[in-house]
Amino acid sequence: MKNFITTMAKELIAAFEREYAEAEQYKSTVSGTVRSLPEGMTGIWDVDGREVNVPKGTFIKADHGKAEVGASVEVEGTLSGKTLNAYRIAVTRGATEAQKIRGAVDKLPVGKYEKWSAHNAGMLVATRCRHQAKA
Structure with missing residues (x-):
């Protein structure tokens, strides 16, 4: 029984390590100008023609201006096909700066x-x- 538990624990750790390595490969950062965004901020944004999905829990850092159409942003997220699923957005320059x-x-x-x-x-x-x- 002890060997079974040890073997299962090792396989579980190896599986987590593989999943983490695969997830790291798909991380991406995009910089550009916000062309469109939905009301309420959550939903699909257009950042220089790239589709960015902004879910409810996304951290939006707006120290250099508001997140609005015309603002320059840097988006960090994970790729899923052609869509970038954002987990962090930083406004680098406001639209009316x-x-x-x-x-x-x-x-x-x-x-x-x-x-x-x-x-x-x-x-x-x-x-x-x-x-x-x-x-």
């Missing part, structure tokens, strides 16, 4: 809310925008 642009202005607006252009990058300048000029 402010940006700094430095350089010569190519085009100044005539009115208050027209587009400015610097280094061929168009930007809409709001009234609370802060700009500095250096001589």
